[in-house]
Amino acid sequence: MSTHQDATRDRIEAELTDPLRELGLDVExxxxxxxxxxxxxxxxxDKDGGVTLDDVAAATREVSRVLDESDVMGEMPYTLEVTSRGVDRPLTLPRHWRRNEDRLVKATLVDGSSLTGRVLASTEESATLDVSGTQREVAYADVAKALVQIEFNRKSEDD
Structure with missing residues (x-):
């Protein structure tokens, strides 16, 4: 059964990629x-600079339009939810690193070690992290998993 669902998901993704790119959005x-x-x-x-509520609304309209004109969802009724790419999703593509510049990221490397640092810059092949004041270049090929770390700003207005 899962192969059928995977095929449906891949077809939906293929149908949505170009129309959403017209809106400046990537299907994540x-x-x-x-x-x-x-x-x-x-x-x-997702998109550079982050997704706004207006982007989500526009994407929802566009996805609905595309699916109404397509038979990819078949006859069965469905509920559509369009969301922005969550911070809990791993960084798997160069654009994910680029969009998270200045954020704290924990990377687990393929050799089993891990490091946490702030993303200073990124290219198509690697990211430069500030790890405790030291710049480290990390090739994406060496990263097994990378997640943005949630930071709570502890400074109050009185400080």
Missing amino acids: AVEVTPAGKRRVLRVAV
Whole structure:
């Protein structure tokens, strides 16, 4: 069954990539999950500078239009959810690193070691991190997994 779902997901992603690119958005993830007699279609989008509520609204309209003109969802009713790419998603592409410049990232390397540093810069092949005041260049090929670390600003207005 999962191969059918994967094929459907891949077809949906293929149909949405170009129309959403016209809006300046990248399709980051497509998930189709059964929910009773319906299905839930989740589409995560992202762009440089972050996704606004207006972007999500525009993407929702565009996804609805594309799917209405396509038979990819079949006859079964579905609920559409368009979201921005969450901070809990791993950094897997150069654009993910670029969009998270100045954020704290924890990277687990393929050799088993890990490091946490602030993203200073990135290219198509690697990112430069500030790890405790030392600049480290990390090639994406050496990264097994990388996640943005949530930071809470502890400074108060009185300080």
